[in-house]
Amino acid sequence: MRKVCVIGVGQTRFGRLPYTTRDLALMAAREAVEDAGIDVREIQGCFVSNAFSWTERQGHLGPLIMSGLGIATAPATVVESACASGSSAIREAYVNIMAGMYDVMLVVGVERVQHLDTIRATTYFTYGGDYLFEGGVGASFPGLYAAIARAHMAKYGTTEEQMALVAVKNHDNGLLNPKAHIHKKITVEDVLKSPVVAHPLKLYDCCPFSDGAAAAVLCSEEYARRMGAERRIYIRGSGRAGGPLALHDREDLTSLIGTRLAAEEAFRRAGLDRKSIDFAEVHDAFTIAEIVALEDLGFYEKGEAARAVENGETRLGGRFPVNPSGGLKSKGHPVGATGVGQLVEIFDQLTERAGPRQVHGARVALAHNVGATGGSVVVTIYSRDPPA
């Protein structure tokens, strides 16, 4: 199988943006192509990740974006796995290049939801869960993650303060990211005093609804060499797994089996162990989700991650920085764009251009992207150095 590289990335700011899905996608895509230093006509195919473009009456985003880029005949397929759409698109581009179907592909993640009021956005998000048994009877994602938080608190003694510290850390990191949705320093007290959304989760335990787009150019190693790509990183391993879509089908609420299986696959394919990972971008849609993820990914024993957050290990400058970008919590969560945005951060970090939030000397990083409450999980490992 061929080795696969990333040679350029692009990203709009995440937030409330005055653009349509089409505009956002094209802005990020053009930036990625320019960053890769190639002519757009080199792009042979594309995967687009999106979940909600139907809310602005547009589907079939593949040819819409290709037409906008002036390369209408390039095939482009839309991928949807709720909040894990972006990393799913990256995975399929990776497989296609590995298999030799294409040498150079574009991945574009895009979402626009800020044209919807909060009630509508919250409702539409529930379509990512099992609507018949969850959303349709009032269980929206804050409620479902609150159940996970409660279970984790009961089983492992995790506290609201520890969850609040995840938010504080990610807001601190987001302050250093000019493309983050939320630029606001907060304290543990701010989090604890913020309005309750679904107890024990307060407003600052929850990521925002964001508009935004992110894009990346993936290619075979041979193509990267031939083009003399200035910057390149490698996809070392990818893992993808599912889990019961509805919470009521699970034996244990404190762990996502999809994360455990996807991590296992990604590390196996990469031939690397947990210790080789210098930093991680994980799916902190809610603060509890970051704690659960760090355990399920195998970086900490079950029940140990909250203490690591508490002792500062996961801060920038700590032993193992987590979400240097600010994460979903502060950088924002434009659903279809989120997983691709994680790659944008990892690319910038591994090519030493992350500025004030640079993780110094980072050579290997992991991205973890979750759909809904764990129905789909993708784990991807990237490195600065080529595989042996």
Added chain:
Amino acid sequence: MRKVCVIGVGQTRFGRLPYTTRDLALMAAREAVEDAGIDVREIQGCFVSNAFSWTERQGHLGPLIMSGLGIATAPATVVESACASGSSAIREAYVNIMAGMYDVMLVVGVERVQHLDTIRATTYFTYGGDYLFEGGVGASFPGLYAAIARAHMAKYGTTEEQMALVAVKNHDNGLLNPKAHIHKKITVEDVLKSPVVAHPLKLYDCCPFSDGAAAAVLCSEEYARRMGAERRIYIRGSGRAGGPLALHDREDLTSLIGTRLAAEEAFRRAGLDRKSIDFAEVHDAFTIAEIVALEDLGFYEKGEAARAVENGETRLGGRFPVNPSGGLKSKGHPVGATGVGQLVEIFDQLTERAGPRQVHGARVALAHNVGATGGSVVVTIYSRDPPA
């Protein structure tokens, strides 16, 4: 690269069905797994094709379907390319198996639209085109295909009678297909006298809105041999290309560049020529579309396909049967399921179980699936015999 087989298929009837998207998908999936003669736990991953599940408040169909099948941890990704979603899902499963990511995968195409009234369905379908410039200003698909028909009539002298003959033929074939949406013998006169939808297209020139699901089990040749799969066919070549999403961006309305390029890629990868194809399932969303497809696929010179329809070549028992299943026109067009449904027909034909509509002695067949007016096109070539 590894050779890829199809070892089992399943399909609901297409039509107005009293089931949800979830139900339909599970019915077809279970049938395909049973047809393959394997335990469902053998399935390692899945691609789902769907465009409109949000109309019944459900997204993230991958884990929904896997959970329903009792294999929740199997990864499943949704693919959307408007009406070409089904064949796009088949293509990605094919690439994943070829690349060695999985040995056995399920593909499930599903759509439910009959819970919508006709105005809503027509409107939502326009989201597959360029909504800003087409659907949003009143150009729905019958109107857009009417423009294509007009251009073809002007350039090549194609007549309304010739288009009507496509409908007559496909209705005749559909009468032999117990799973077809429409079972109704019609005459050229019936077509010409049916209500005008968008001149020159009348009601019987247009495919119906259908509910339905189709599924297939794909695997590596090695797996098929190991399992002693009773029935198996091979994917010989796959091609995928795009085209300008909006009609106004095209130099010529009488031809879809996506079909031409996708066919070229599929034949090149298969190492086969047009003469080796025994029959074809093509995307006859409108009667004119079948004529344009037969030309763009390279089976007839431009302007020649209508005459071939007229002289009966494309009928069952003719020199080159087209849409023995009844096609979208009579078998029906449940958007996300359509491309997978084409594979179901081809599998049944190449394994000699198509009953009264059997194309006798067929060994190689082609499927052609189009998204919107040509924004996405997938061409797939299947054979009974393994590649050399």
